[in-house]
Amino acid sequence: MMGRKSGLAFGAAVFVFCFFFCMTAAFGSFWKGEAYLYDRIAAVAAALPGQQTQIVGALKERGEDNLAKGRKILAQYGYHGHLPAAHIYASLVVGALAAAGMGTAGALYFTGRERKRLKKRAENLTEYLRQVEKGSYFTFPERSQDFLSNLEDEIYKTVLALRESRERLQQEKENQARSFTDISHQLKTPLTSLSVLCELLARRVTDKEAGLQIQKMERQTERISELTAALLTLARAQAGVLSFEIRRIPAGELISCGLEPLWPLIEKKGQRVKIYGEKDIYLSCDLGWMKEALGSLFKNASEHSPDGSEISVRVWDNPVYTGIAIEDEGMGFDRKDLPHLFERFYRGSVVGKEGTGIGLSLAKSLIESQGGEIRGENRREGGARFVISFYKNM
Helix, strand or coil: CCCHHHHHHHHHHHHHHHHHHHHHHHHHHHHHHHHHHHHHHHHHHHHCHHHHHHHHHHHHCCCHHHHHHHHHHHHCCCCCCCCCCCCHHHHHHHHHHHHHHHHHHHHHHHHHHHHHHHHHHHHHHHHHHHHHHCCCCCCCCCCCCCCCHHHHHHHHHHHHHHHHHHHHHHHHHHHHHHHHHHHHHHHHHHHHHHHHHHHHHHHHCCCHHHHHHHHHHHHHHHHHHHHHHHHHHHHHHHHCCCCCCCEEEEHHHHHHHHHHHHHHHHHHCCCEEEEECCCCCEEEECHHHHHHHHHHHHHHHHHCCCCCCEEEEEEEECCCEEEEEEECCCCCCCHHHHHHCCCCCCCCCCCCCCCCCCHHHHHHHHHHHCCEEEEEEECCCCCEEEEEEEECCC
């Protein structure tokens, strides 16, 4: 798109070109007319061989009386034109300037109109791509046959390919979610049976060692049940088929709900939970699923912190976003693990034996599905920190 400086340079170039073109044409016409007049005077001199002196004298010293008489004689034969005057050069320059000005104005008008048309086409293409990015597919609002038509056709073909690819990916995700749902339903019955059998065995077995083995079986059964439920939720979240009831919820209520199922673990380890910031700051999210996400983060913080340590929850609000940070006093993350924290089934170098590698991935999917963001990092004082951000006006 032409800027102000380039537009002025273009206008000046057009003006100079038009001016010199008009000057050349004007002076060329004048010189041709002068040569034509010279030939006619030569013909008159040849026709009157005895009056050459009078003819040359009249050309050199013309008087107003002689001009008037000559014009009257020429008028009798149908010649009513005027001979070139002394100010012809000034007239030619003024005429050339006027023609150059009009030519420049016309060129600027048409180039300006073309720039506006191209700008509008570019804005339409930009808006079209923005709508495609949001998932809205439609044909171009207007089509013109010009050098941009091929570009529009290629963009439209690319958009169609992207649409088909996105639809296939979404279908694959939905199929995956359905598969996990089927697997989950198939596993529930045998898992329930195993739990009941373990409970019955625990009542009947009197041997201490056998009782310990049954307790291990119960824990593994519970672990499989939790993992199955988490995988099902994760698959549905990543497929975009989870339903969310978004409403404004105080941060204090969210934190309390996320901590509720973990109090036995926290109390067992003698840990403390402190909340910094205002609890009445509101976030727009789904209470149930946000409780699930925060529960995974609190569990991670508790499991990787020493007994008697403090788990800090910080809440703040600014014009851009509302944030929640969960911090612990554990070992923190190994630097090589930071890029992979939220990958499914990734187990870092400091993860305990009981970890499944699914909790952080589930928390990330649930938070992002509600329009939030999450990142993990190390504290300067030591320990890990998870920062959740919900941006406003999104």
